[in-house]
Amino acid sequence: MVDITLDGLTRSFGGMTAVNNISETFPEGSVTCLLGPSGCGKTTLMRMIAGLETPSRGRILFGGRDVTALTPRQRNVAMVFQYPVMYRTLTVEENIALPLGRDRGLSAADRQRRVEEVLDVLQLRKLRRGRMAELDIGTRQRVAVGRSIARRCDVILFDEPTTNVEVHAKLELIRAFKQFRQQLRQTIIYVTHDQTEAMTLADQIALMQAGVISQCAPPRALYEKPDSEFGGWFLGNPGMNFISGRVVGTGMQFDILPEPISMPDAGADIRLGIRPERIRVALPGTPGTLPARIERRFITIGGQYLLTLRIGATVLRARVDGALGRILGNEAGIDCPMQHLAFFRNGTVMARPPSP
Amino acid sequence: MRLASKASSPPRRRQSFTEFLGRREVMPFLLLVPVLIFFIIWNTIPTLWLLGLSFYRFSLTSGRPPIFAGFYNFDSILNDSAVWLGLSRTFLFVILAVGIETVLGLLLGLLFWGSQKLPGRRVALTLLFTPMVLTPVASGTFWRLIYDPTFGILGSIFRGLGLPSLNFLGDAHLAFGAVLLVDIWMWTPFMVLMTLAALASVPKAELEAAEIDQLSWWQRLRLVILYHGKFILMLGILLRTIDAFKTMDLIYDMTFGGPGSTTEVIAITLYRRAFEDFTMGWSSALAVILLLISIAFTATFIFVLHSRDRKQASLAEEGA
Numbered sequence: 001m002v003d004i005t006l007d008g009l010t011r012s013f014g015g016m017t018a019v020n021n022i023s024e025t026f027p028e029g030s031v032t033c034l035l036g037p038s039g040c041g042k043t044t045l046m047r048m049i050a051g052l053e054t055p056s057r058g059r060i061l062f063g064g065r066d067v068t069a070l071t072p073r074q075r076n077v078a079m080v081f082q083y084p085v086m087y088r089t090l091t092v093e094e095n096i097a098l099p100l101g102r103d104r105g106l107s108a109a110d111r112q113r114r115v116e117e118v119l120d121v122l123q124l125r126k127l128r129r130g131r132m133a134e135l136d137i138g139t140r141q142r143v144a145v146g147r148s149i150a151r152r153c154d155v156i157l158f159d160e161p162t163t164n165v166e167v168h169a170k171l172e173l174i175r176a177f178k179q180f181r182q183q184l185r186q187t188i189i190y191v192t193h194d195q196t197e198a199m200t201l202a203d204q205i206a207l208m209q210a211g212v213i214s215q216c217a218p219p220r221a222l223y224e225k226p227d228s229e230f231g232g233w234f235l236g237n238p239g240m241n242f243i244s245g246r247v248v249g250t251g252m253q254f255d256i257l258p259e260p261i262s263m264p265d266a267g268a269d270i271r272l273g274i275r276p277e278r279i280r281v282a283l284p285g286t287p288g289t290l291p292a293r294i295e296r297r298f299i300t301i302g303g304q305y306l307l308t309l310r311i312g313a314t315v316l317r318a319r320v321d322g323a324l325g326r327i328l329g330n331e332a333g334i335d336c337p338m339q340h341l342a343f344f345r346n347g348t349v350m351a352r353p354p355s356p
Numbered sequence: 357m358r359l360a361s362k363a364s365s366p367p368r369r370r371q372s373f374t375e376f377l378g379r380r381e382v383m384p385f386l387l388l389v390p391v392l393i394f395f396i397i398w399n400t401i402p403t404l405w406l407l408g409l410s411f412y413r414f415s416l417t418s419g420r421p422p423i424f425a426g427f428y429n430f431d432s433i434l435n436d437s438a439v440w441l442g443l444s445r446t447f448l449f450v451i452l453a454v455g456i457e458t459v460l461g462l463l464l465g466l467l468f469w470g471s472q473k474l475p476g477r478r479v480a481l482t483l484l485f486t487p488m489v490l491t492p493v494a495s496g497t498f499w500r501l502i503y504d505p506t507f508g509i510l511g512s513i514f515r516g517l518g519l520p521s522l523n524f525l526g527d528a529h530l531a532f533g534a535v536l537l538v539d540i541w542m543w544t545p546f547m548v549l550m551t552l553a554a555l556a557s558v559p560k561a562e563l564e565a566a567e568i569d570q571l572s573w574w575q576r577l578r579l580v581i582l583y584h585g586k587f588i589l590m591l592g593i594l595l596r597t598i599d600a601f602k603t604m605d606l607i608y609d610m611t612f613g614g615p616g617s618t619t620e621v622i623a624i625t626l627y628r629r630a631f632e633d634f635t636m637g638w639s640s641a642l643a644v645i646l647l648l649i650s651i652a653f654t655a656t657f658i659f660v661l662h663s664r665d666r667k668q669a670s671l672a673e674e675g676a
Contacts, residue, residue: 052564072568085565087579098579099569147569 002063002154002187003028004049009058011044018044020211021058026204028063029185032216033198036208037234042191043159045208049189050157051075062155078148079157083164084140086132093119093128096146118146121183122176138169142176149180158190162197177201195235199223207231223275229347232273238306240273241316242344255314256336258290271344278340279318281307282333289333297325309334403647410641416634429641438617439625439642446621449532450600453539458593460540461547466577468548469555488545496609499538500525503610525611528618535607535619542606543596550592554585587660594657598650622646 004026011019018041026032034042047053049060051072059068067075078099087095096118100111119125122142132140141161148156162170174197181188192198198205199219206216207230215227226232232240245252251262254272256279263270282289295315296308305325307318309332318334343350377386410429414422433439464484471477487495503524505511511521524534558581566576582589604623607613613620613628620628626646630639 050564050568052567072564073570076570077568079565079568081561081565083559083561085562088583089579098571098575151569 001028001185002065004155004187004189005059005061005064006045006049007059007061009045009048009060010056011041011048011053012056017211019048019055022211022213023058024206024213024216026187026189026206028187030203031181031188031190031201033202033205034189034191034208035195035198035202035205035234036193038193040208041211042193042208046157046159046189046191049155050077050079075155076153077155077157078151078153080141080144080148080159080161082160084137084144086140086143088132090132091128092124092130092132092135092143092146095132095143096124096150099147099151114150114152117183118150121149121180122146123172136169138165138172141165141169142173145173145176149184149186152184152186154187156186156188158188158192160191160193162192162194174200195237199235207234209234225349226273226342227349229271229273229344232275232342232344236275238276238317240275240342241279243272243274243314243316244268245270245272255312256290256316256334267345269346270350273342273344274316274336274340276306276317277319278337279309279316280335280337281309281318281320281324281328282335283324283328284331284333286333289335292332292334294328294330294332297328299325307332406640406643406647409637410644412637412640414635414637416636422637425637429638430645432638433642433645439622441617442620442622442625445532445619446601446623449536449539449603449621450597452536453543453600453603454593454596456536456540457544457547457596458589460544461549461592462551462589464544465548465551465555469552484548485545487542488549490542492542492603492606493609495538495542496606499541500610503534526615528615531611531615531619535610538610539600539603539606543600546596547592550588551585554588554592555581557588558584590660591657594653594660598653598657601646601650601653 006022006024009019009022010017020041022045034045036042044053048055051067051070051074055068059066061067062075072079087098090098093115097111097115100106100114106114119128122145124139124142124146127135127139132143135143141164145161162173165173178201190198190201202219204216204218205222206213207222208214209228209230215222215231217225217227222231223235226235226240229240229242232242243254243256245254247266247268248260250264250266251260252266252270253260256272256274280289284291290311292309292311294307295310298306299322300306300319303322305320305322305328307320307325307328309316309318311334320328376382409422411424411426412422413425413428468477468481490498502508502510505521505523505526510524514521522530524530562580562584563576566580571579602623603621604627607619607621608624608627611619613624622642623646626639626642629635629642
């Protein structure tokens with residue numbers, strides 16, 4: 001097992017910098033999801049780790065060993081691509097066994113044992129003699145995953161493996177992923193733009209934006225305590241509410257709070273953030289709440305209501321359960337608990353939460 | 357009832373001539389007419405003429421009119437050991453030329469493809485393609501001079517090295533090989549081109565995966581490159597086969613089929629019998645036989661292409 005260290009890693013294509021001076025360590029045996037919108041550089045970053053892309057600057061270290069100049073072949077990594085890559089003239093079993101043939105230290109019996117294990121974990125036993133051309137895309141991707149885990153490389157890379165797979169096959173892949181994770185603790189980098197997938201699979205999420213990792217933290221921490229407005233906005237559906245305030249004396253007044261908060265370095269560039277599900281919504285007139293107007297409401301898949309609320313000039317979204325959502329009219333009372341507030345200055349979280 | 361239907365239909369107007377030409381049923385045929393005329397004059401009529409002539413005994417030098425002879429010419433050809441020898445020589449030529457060109461083309465193609473960042477690659481590629489764009493007669497003359505034992509550059513190199521000067525085109529043991537070499541020189545670039553086209557059809561991700569999966573050179577070639585590129589390569593091989601079977605001018609220009617008949621491929625036999633001996637009936641019959649052989653090659657070629665279509669169709673169904 002190895003950890004992966006990136007040291008000032010940069011990749012430019014002409015005038016465009018896809019990955020900009022990233023320094024980060026992904027601990028050994030962990031799953032790191034590179035999460036971010038399209039074009040944020042996550043795939044480029046992963047391709048550099050694989051050796052398929054040459055960095056313009058910086059180094060990549062596997063367990064302290066500098067691999068920057070090595071070819072993918074020499075790095076001994078496995079990778080699952082966005083489209084299932086397979087050797088079409090071979091059977092499922094032969095596909096999984098193919099890279100094992102290169103491992104000279106492996107006896108034929110060991111090789112067979114590994115293939116059997118993989119066939120079990122990925123539930124491919126029945127299809128072992130099947131030709132790749134006969135399989136649907138989800139099963140093909142499972143075979144590709146099988147081929148990458150059978151080798152037991154130190155590092156496995158996943159490049160959006162579920163993007164082109166239909167939803168049931170996707171769940172099946174995720175189940176298989178979790179199962180083999182329990183057995184083999186390899187260092188895994190998983191590129192995705194699907195936040196649910198990242199939240200489910202990752203030990204830590206490296207949130208990427210415009211070629212840099214804006215925050216790298218465990219999923220819960222990243223969700224609860226985003227470093228930046230981008231993190232708050234990108235994660236969650238809908239993302240965090242951001243509310244501007246007014247400077248009042250030595251503090252700031254926000255529409256959603258009953259009284260001003262004292263803030264020695266108050267300024268118009270400060271915004272307050274709160275997740276929609278953290279806003280306490282109650283019937284209008286409930287003590288300890290502020291009156292708000294309900295402008296729109298949607299029922300979500302889970303039967304919850306998503307409300308668009310207005311207090312003064314501030315518009316914000318809140319999530320309430322179905323029972324309350326059904327009885328609310330055009331008015332509601334809301335309360336934004338202090339412990340769930342985050343404050344951002346120019347898009348970056350402020351180090352110490354201001355006292356009320 | 358009848359009256360009502362008559363009243364509801366619009367009054368029939370006479371169609372103008374240009375309207376008639378523009379109709380969906382007419383226009384496509386109209387567009388085909390020039391090609392069809394050309395095809396009929398230059399292809400269909402001569403072929404039918406040839407077919408007709410092959411059933412006659414007819415020699416231009418005899419001064420006698422053609423005499424209908426049924427299958428006499430075909431019978432004579434099938435019992436002519438020179439024809440069989442010429443055909444087997446031609447097949448040997450085709451197998452060796454196309455085989456060597458394919459292997460060399462594949463290797464050179466892989467070399468060029470793998471050296472995309474090397475400077476001078478484009479120049480080298482352009483130079484490599486030069487032989488292919490020269491006319492066979494020019495190449496033939498050019499190589500005849502190279503091979504010339506007295507004035508040729510090969511001869512002088514041999515002499516410079518203190519080796520006996522060889523008469524490549526005049527020696528019965530060397531001439532076939534020497535001619536074969538020129539064909540290989542001329543047409544290997546074509547197979548390089550086909551290899552490069554085949555390589556371009558290989559998905560990049562699969563090549564990257566092969567690299568990451570640490571496949572050997574041979575596994576990569578067999579499982580990835582040939583899997584995706586085989587149809588284009590097959591197309592190249594078939595085109596070359598049909599073309600090599602017809603080779604005449606290149607060889608005729610260098611050796612006239614000699615010495616003896618060691619380089620006399622079947623197309624040269626045909627040319628000689630037709631335009632040196634003027635046995636038109638017999639030559640027509642031989643031409644018909646060669647045409648049938650060419651059609652067999654073409655049919656194979658079309659079958660291979662269609663099998664790809666069928667495969668793609670079944671894949672498309674699968675995808676849906």
